[in-house]
Amino acid sequence: MDSRHLGQKLPQNHARAPGRVFGGHAVREDLLDLLQKHNARLLLLFDYDGTLVPIAPTPDKARPDQELVRLLKALGRRYRVAIVSGRRLEEIQAFLPLSEIWGWAGCHGAEIKVAGKELWRYSLSSEEKALKDKFHLYLAQLLAGRKGFLLEDKGFVLALHYRLADKEEAKIVKEEARRAAETFLPRWQIRPGKKVLEFLPPGINKGAAVARLLAEAQGFLPAYFGDDAGDAPALRLVEEKAGIGVAVGSQAPPASFKLAGPEAVRQLLLRLCQP
Numbered sequence: 001m002d003s004r005h006l007g008q009k010l011p012q013n014h015a016r017a018p019g020r021v022f023g024g025h026a027v028r029e030d031l032l033d034l035l036q037k038h039n040a041r042l043l044l045l046f047d048y049d050g051t052l053v054p055i056a057p058t059p060d061k062a063r064p065d066q067e068l069v070r071l072l073k074a075l076g077r078r079y080r081v082a083i084v085s086g087r088r089l090e091e092i093q094a095f096l097p098l099s100e101i102w103g104w105a106g107c108h109g110a111e112i113k114v115a116g117k118e119l120w121r122y123s124l125s126s127e128e129k130a131l132k133d134k135f136h137l138y139l140a141q142l143l144a145g146r147k148g149f150l151l152e153d154k155g156f157v158l159a160l161h162y163r164l165a166d167k168e169e170a171k172i173v174k175e176e177a178r179r180a181a182e183t184f185l186p187r188w189q190i191r192p193g194k195k196v197l198e199f200l201p202p203g204i205n206k207g208a209a210v211a212r213l214l215a216e217a218q219g220f221l222p223a224y225f226g227d228d229a230g231d232a233p234a235l236r237l238v239e240e241k242a243g244i245g246v247a248v249g250s251q252a253p254p255a256s257f258k259l260a261g262p263e264a265v266r267q268l269l270l271r272l273c274q275p
């Protein structure tokens, strides 16, 4: 096995390189070479929305196409593949019903499965659940009669979407929601995403999720692909472990490599699948 990038920093030209956005959808050959070198000991970790599929007006519209499903199936046969999503684990598994995918983290890592078995799950105390339910009710009332908002209750996480709302109204609603969260759930995190404000239990983040997955994949080189602020802890952790961070799109946190968007990711993965 080629372990040149395990337990040591990436070569100077890759480590924290200014990360050019690779124009168009042409494949970054340097990144492809680096990934191919690790062959069966490569662990590919993917965020979903904005990384594997383009952002859509509403969450239910961002479904994978058949080519993506076939691509992940082929990748899963050749490499270790994990999905690390802000979505509910059940939902993301329904979108990508593939036994070839080894690892799954849902709700930003509040629920994790590996090789078909539950690995870890955040334990929501009854007191915390009751407060979360009260907060949910409060938000539902706040949004009643307002257009363009969507409230997603993911069990462990609440997401307040405002992509289709009026800008000024969204600003007011977000401020009010933040204020209420500090009253109902003062220990919880408030995390902005792409036109969404998410409310999560303490300690839940994609960095912790990836750390749990990596502990089950000793000797593998991790490569993480992510597009937004929620992916920052995972990108950081993977690069600290001398793995490969790939920032996808213009709003992505810093990483050694940059790709223009989901189509550029797909072109790279298609090449990675070739014999």
Ligand SMILES: O=P(O)(O)OC[C@H]1O[C@H](O[C@H]2O[C@H](CO)[C@@H](O)[C@H](O)[C@H]2O)[C@H](O)[C@@H](O)[C@@H]1O
Pocket (backbone or CB within 6 Å): 047, 048, 049, 050, 051, 054, 055, 056, 057, 058, 059, 060, 061, 062, 084, 085, 086, 087, 088, 152, 159, 161, 163, 193, 194, 195, 196, 198, 230
């Ligand atoms: O970590 P991810 O897998 O990228 O999930 C992050 C959030 O994605 C979804 O919301 C985002 O994508 C929607 C569809 O493109 C878009 O309409 C929305 O504005 C985005 O915020 C999902 O609904 C959330 O639960 C995830 O946390």
